[in-house]
Amino acid sequence: MIKDTSLLADANGQIVTEDDDSPSLVDEVYQKLLLRIIRCEFPGGAELKSTQLAREIGVSRTPVVQALARLQADGIVIQQKNHRAVVREGAENWLLEIHELRLLLEPSAAAMAAQRIPESEVARLQTLAAEVKACQQQYEDGNQSREHLQKWGAASRAFDYALHLAIAEHCGNLPISEAIHKCWSYKRVSYSAADESPEIMTRGLYDHTVLLDALQNRDSETASAAMTMHLRNASRMRPDRLIV
Amino acid sequence: MIKDTSLLADANGQIVTEDDDSPSLVDEVYQKLLLRIIRCEFPGGAELKSTQLAREIGVSRTPVVQALARLQADGIVIQQKNHRAVVREGAENWLLEIHELRLLLEPSAAAMAAQRIPESEVARLQTLAAEVKACQQQYEDGNQSREHLQKWGAASRAFDYALHLAIAEHCGNLPISEAIHKCWSYKRVSYSAADESPEIMTRGLYDHTVLLDALQNRDSETASAAMTMHLRNASRMRPDRLIV
DNA sequence: CAGCTTAAAAGTGAATTCACTTTATGGTCC
DNA sequence: GGACCATAAAGTGAATTCACTTTTAAGCTG
Known part of the structure; x- marks a missing residue:
């Protein structure tokens, strides 16, 4: 039938298909529904009818x-x-x-990862951290432009994501x-255009640095504690917003 | 999510339609595949082809x-x-x-539940505990017959399940x-005919009693510790078997 | 008009179908 | 014989279809 698939990435504009693999329709529908649920567009108790949603989204009922x-x-x-x-x-x-x-999973995961994450992985994360640091410098040097802030934000998020997922992975x-991956996949739904403030990003980078050092030193105790602090900070710094 | 507590699939997953609601085909196929993966019938790296599996199981490819x-x-x-x-x-x-x-989830869940589980729920669990105790007595009094042992085992499992799920729920x-529910749904796959030894069941009942008392007293610390001990015991008592 | 019955509409689970992609097979050329 | 490529077979994502169940709404009775 109609096979134009390119008009999708508008909702949050986050996923650009890398060359070969576009996400399956199921994934897209899942993301859309999840987003609408989290945004309370579908509040608790709302009925989700597959036929109606299919019509609305413009796909068949199957996905x-x-x-x-x-x-x-x-x-x-x-x-x-x-x-x-x-x-x-x-x-x-x-x-x-x-x-x-x-908060239940990641501190323990960090402790476990400290014992077994390969050095090459730590090194990779450190270069990412350095990039974030560089972006921060650029922002502070270059009259704090919005442009630099965005770049800093992007680097910050990339590092955040990479570090936490590397810990899960290892x-x-x-x-x-x-389980941790799943948590992040939810978090990701809300990432869209959530620009962080410079304060939060600075604090985050500090937390992450401590954590990364602990990983490098194979110090499980510190890694676990650092992760706990980091997560506590994150929730403390924005007690108001739904988007964590 | 888990609605019917009475159906235990046998080795082949044959399920007799109790009452009115049979699980969907998807559920059955899911269970079957999961079981075969856990049993290493499909080892890591094995390819699962939907067409072939559908033919083999005798359903269409959709489920x-x-x-x-x-x-x-x-x-x-x-x-x-x-x-x-x-x-x-x-x-x-x-x-x-x-x-x-x-071990990461349930102790914290127990602590949280201790603060908010309704008394009626605690009461319900206590009657279940009493039933287990009664079965145990029957077994010990009545010349330790295999029949009584099975009954005891069934009661024990029912109580186990109810307690842990109630904690998750509340x-x-x-x-x-x-997440806890999901853990138990995996555990359940292997339940089939896993008869416990009297020693394990006695120990389990003790653990559970301590835990239940802590819940009743709204004592989060003890509840958490009791759960930790209980789970540690369970893994210590059978370090050999895959089926935990 | 409330309450019961019942036929139509809408919805669901699962099979089938279709267009397309990957994998396997067989033959050619070096 | 082994690398290379065309073509057939098998597999996949998604749409469509079908049999059945639930919901809705109208009609009927008292």
Whole structure:
């Protein structure tokens, strides 16, 4: 039928297809629904009808059904057989509560990763950290322009993401790693254009540096503590917003 | 999410339709595949072709594709677009590693639940505990017959399940609750005919009693510690088996 | 007009179909 | 014989279709 797939990346404009692989329709639908749930466009108790959503989004029912199944597996949506899927009560706070989950997982993961992350990986992360530092310098030197701030923000987020995911990857426990990945995939939904303030980014870079040093020194205790502090800081610095 | 507590699939996953609601085909296929992966029938790196599996299981490709998607969301299987799904390397240890994840989640969940679990729920769990105790007595009084042992085992498992899930349910954090549920859904796959020894069950009942008392007294510290001990015991008591 | 019945509409689970991509096979050339 | 390439077979993502269930709304009875 119609095979033009290029009009998608508008919602949050984050994913640009790298050459070969565009995400599957299921992924896109899943992302869209998740975003709308987190934004309370679909509040708790709302009914998600696959037929209606399919019409609305402009795809067939098949990928919608699969996306709903994934939301159900996540626990965000409940659906009993032959009934419509409904958004779970309390799903609005999902991101907030995910942060608490991270507080249980990531410190331990950091401790575990400190014992086994390869040096090459630490080195890679350190170069990323240096890049962030450089961007920060550029911003401060170059009359604090909005342009430089954005660049700094991008580098900061890239480093953030890479560090936390590297820790997950090298913690040596697959389900824990997957759980952390999932937390970040939720976080990512809200990333869109969330520009951080310079204060937050400075603080974040400091936290991350401490953490990275601990990893390099194979110091599990410190790594765990640093991660805990980092996560606590993040939630303390913005107690108001849903987007953590 | 988990709705019917009564159905335990046998080795082949044959499920008799109790009452009115049979699980969807997707669920059945998912369970079957998961079991076969955990049993290393599909070792790490094995290719899972939806067409072939569909033929083999005797359903259409649709539910198989959905089951594979769920396995992918779990992180047990990896599949890039237009390629076959492959079992993730290291998936054999999934259950073992899930136990480590529980060790991160459940103690905190117990502490949280101690502050907010309703008394009625505690009461319900206590009656279940009493039933287990009664079964134990029957077993010891009545010349330790295999029959009584099985009954005791069933009661023990029911209580185990109810207690841990109640804690998850009342911890006040949806994603954490869901994560624990997921751990148990994996554990459940291996439950089949895993008869426990009387020693393990006695120890388990003791652990659970301590935990339940802590919940009743709203004592988070003790609840957390008791849960930690309980989980440590469980892994210590059977360091050999895959089935935790 | 409330309450029950029931037919139409909408929705769901699962099979089938279709366009396209990857993998396997067989033959040619060096 | 082994590298290379065309072509067939198998596999995949997604749309469509079909049988069945739930919801909705109208119609009927008292």
